[in-house]
Amino acid sequence: MTAADIMGLDPTAQRGHLAKRISILDAAANVFCREGFSGANIDMIAAEAGVSRQTVYNHHGDKANLFVAVVREITERANAGVFATLATFPDQPRDLEADLVQFAMRLNRNCMCNRDGKFLRKLIQTEGERYPELFEAWRSDGPGKTWAALAARFARLAHAGYLEMDDPDVAARQFLALVNADLHMSLMLGVTPTDEEVASAATNAVRTFLRAYGRRPQATAASSPAP
Structure with a gap:
């Protein structure tokens, strides 16, 4: 039809x-x-x-056309979920660490641990070599745009004095990698992380990220020499 x-x-x-x-x-x-x-x-x-x-x-x-339609449908839904979650980024944080932890938890729940995230990850793992051009379109429309959008938000936080970074694009990729790091093995095995595991992974990720990019206190003036 x-x-x-x-x-x-x-x-x-x-x-x-x-x-x-x-x-x-x-x-x-x-x-x-x-x-x-x-x-x-x-x-x-x-x-x-x-x-x-x-x-x-x-x-x-036929089956091949149906597979292409499945990947495209899941990609569109997954991307929509990512950008809906990015809209909740803490642009004006009251508590930078706590707000970023909550954001990281939303990223994992809405984009990695949900049904579409599981489907897409499994299909990429098993069929990526069969349809490289199809998954390249996913890569450019999905992670490629996510990195750029997240980098822009980190750049604004840096401009406002919350963070210190030379390259927001690198920072954005590293943030996403850290957010997924503790959950990667479970997700690869198809296991759904618990709420406690999602919270722990987000906390570890944000604390590591802030050790690299958090604003450092200004150095205190050197003490006057003793008389």
Whole structure:
């Protein structure tokens, strides 16, 4: 069905078509992550989505096209979550460490530990070599833009005197790496970190980051020599 066909549907039919499309993409994501691209097939996906195999073909054509649609859909949702979280960055912090810890926790919960983050990470790990150009688009539209947006926010904090840094782009990449560091192994193994683990990882990350980039106290004047 083409976009023009969808636009011609009544509102109820449009909602039904959209719900079916989302159901197919979510089911396909589950199957691709569980079985890999090679092990997945349209019958599995149709059964999980609760639709006929012909419905899947009508929406996406074949398995390869469906996989591309899944990656693009998850990428769009993941990027939307990242930028919604970036909008909560503490531009005017009352307590810099505490506010950055809360922000780091939101990044992990909303972007790394959520369902879309898990799907995307698994698909990149298992299918990145099969579709390098598809995941390169994810890299430029996802992490590439996230780094730049976060760097701009750190630059503003530095300009306001909260931080000291020569290169906000490097600082932004290092912050994101630190935020994920303690959770990396759990996430690689598909284990969902507990709230306590997310809080601990965020605290460790921010304290390490501030030891590198926190504003240092001004040196005190040298003591006068003893008479």
